[in-house]
Amino acid sequence: MAEWGAALAVILGIVEGLTEFLPVSSTGHLILVGHALGFTGDVAANAEISIQLGAILAVIVFEREKIGRLLSGTWQEQGDLRRLVTESRGESWRSLLNTSMKAHPSLWFMIGLGVAFLPAAAVGLLAHGWITSHLFTPRTVAATSILGGFIILLVEARPRPGRTMTLDQVSLAEAVWIGVAQCASLIPGMSRSGSTIIGGLLAGLDRKVATEYSFFLALPTIIAATVYETYKARATFSDQDFLALGIGMVVSFLVAWAVIAAFLAYVQRHTLRVFAYYRIALGLMVFFVFR
Template identity: 45%
Template sequence: MDTLLLFKALILGIVEGLTEFLPISSTGHLIIIGSLLDYTDEQSKVFKIVIQLAAILAVCWFYRERIVRVVGGLGNDPAQRRFTGLLIVGFLPAAVLGLMFHSIIKNYLFNPLTVAGALIVGGLVILYVERKAYHPRVDSVEAMGWQDALKVGFAQAMAMFPGVSRSGATIMGGLIFGLSRKTATEFSFFLAIPTMFAATVYDVYKNWSLLHMADLPVFAVGFVASFVAAMLTVKALLRYVSSHDFTVFAWYRIVFGVIVLLTAQFGWVEWHAG
């Protein structure tokens, strides 16, 4: 097995785990870092599916007690049925729009320069939202209504554009629509479960012919790296939002995006589609 390829898998797995639940776009980072590492071939398409699955399984493990409680209560607990209903409502916009525009977005927008632009615009949006004095009216996920879930769901759908950030869109959307910072962050995590599982199943279906047993060691390294990094990130982010806003992530997005555009403008890096 190519040691360099395993190293690339380790780096990209860590990148996926660290960025999936931060408002900085995991897809965007994988496209940019994958281009830098020259890992943009057919194998990389399946690899990105595997490490994304690892990240969402990390969230499932983190919230395993809540998930077991929800599944166990579907038959006789109205609160758990209501919570499940909120997730379904929040999931629908991305599911419908994703099926409609998935191929177009993949073919035309998955490149480092469009990602860089989205990173900058998204950073400016976060700065704007954070400087507005939003007064939360919903202080827990249990207190959300179906209208709240639907609005956040439409915000999540904006993240189909690579570089926007699924977690960034849902968290910022939640703040705008009246959710507290902790509620918006937690609902973003929960909503990621059906959304990312559905995206993973769809991508596996579309790329089934690219799956090969010979690639298992590369996928295993990336999977483990992504799972561990995602677990650490979720714990850290929940602690962080209890006393901080997302301004630092906004500036990171803007600086990173500008650097990518400058390297392209002056020919310092030859970027390739991810």
């Protein structure tokens, strides 16, 4: 069995950074690599989830200007909304909401992001123990990789023209749909990125917008999961273990930063079919190896 330390952390950091934002499942790949190296058990499960924080920091750095504008806009718009409510006596709530949704795009984008986060958060909180105990296996990853690959091919076979062309145009209804789609990613191998991008495409988002929205939705989703898992693992990890975890996070940050830029450029010119073929081939190979 491989010992958890700096060398293994670097390997897992590279795998995490390469796969977190591609529709191929970073958790699935970490499980496969862990089993291949003999790194399994509680420490492995905790490390595989916690190391994702590095990739999330890469999104924050890469999208820092948009995040800054959204936060600044949200702060200004919530004050404007309070004034609107105060000054609109007698006006219906429906009318107020319609007015606000048009006048306060940053605020409603952030509200939508919170709404999209909730379904997977609720299901994950209730089913996390069962999922990690029963589904963190190579055969589960193989099956869901193949299933996810065919889902991508089905969606790409009948492409829909995107009607939502910028992030601040993503509606509350579209956010709900993407949030429900993200629940599929709780099953190892289904891919959080793949589930949310496909959910976005089906909801009517432009391909680049669906991809970028997936990045933003990863922020609350993975930060919450990482903090929760790291807190739970505080008794499992020693000081040396946390040092190795930090190394893995730095590596995943650097690799993910490069992948984010490359993937955004890729989806503007290409479909996701190549990832579907990769998923199917990977699943078949894993079934053969672990038969």
